[in-house]
Amino acid sequence: MSTLTAQQLVLKIRSHGLSQAEIARRAGLSQGAVSHIETGRRKQVYAHTLDSLRRIAATLDRQQKRAQTGVAA
Structure with missing residues (x-):
């Protein structure tokens, strides 16, 4: 995952169902900054x-794997 761009990371996180506002809150960014990253303007x-962004994506990936395998979080 370390070779992903910021835009790719935001899109990956969004695929887990998080809103721009939630990504912004977790990453310490403004919603506008997340929007600009997602659309490629930044x-x-x-x-x-x-x-x-890498930490958020990794956490969501781990949670998804746990849910798929039935392992308690």
Whole structure:
């Protein structure tokens, strides 16, 4: 997952059902910033923003795998 762009990470997170507002809250961003990342209007993002998006995506992936395998979270 480390090679994904910020835009790809936001789209991946959105595929888990999170709204832009929820992504923004979890990542410490504004909803507008998430919108700009998602639509490609913002190409460059800070390293800490990428790290936050990676952590959110990884957490959601783990939760999804647990749900699929029936392992308690």
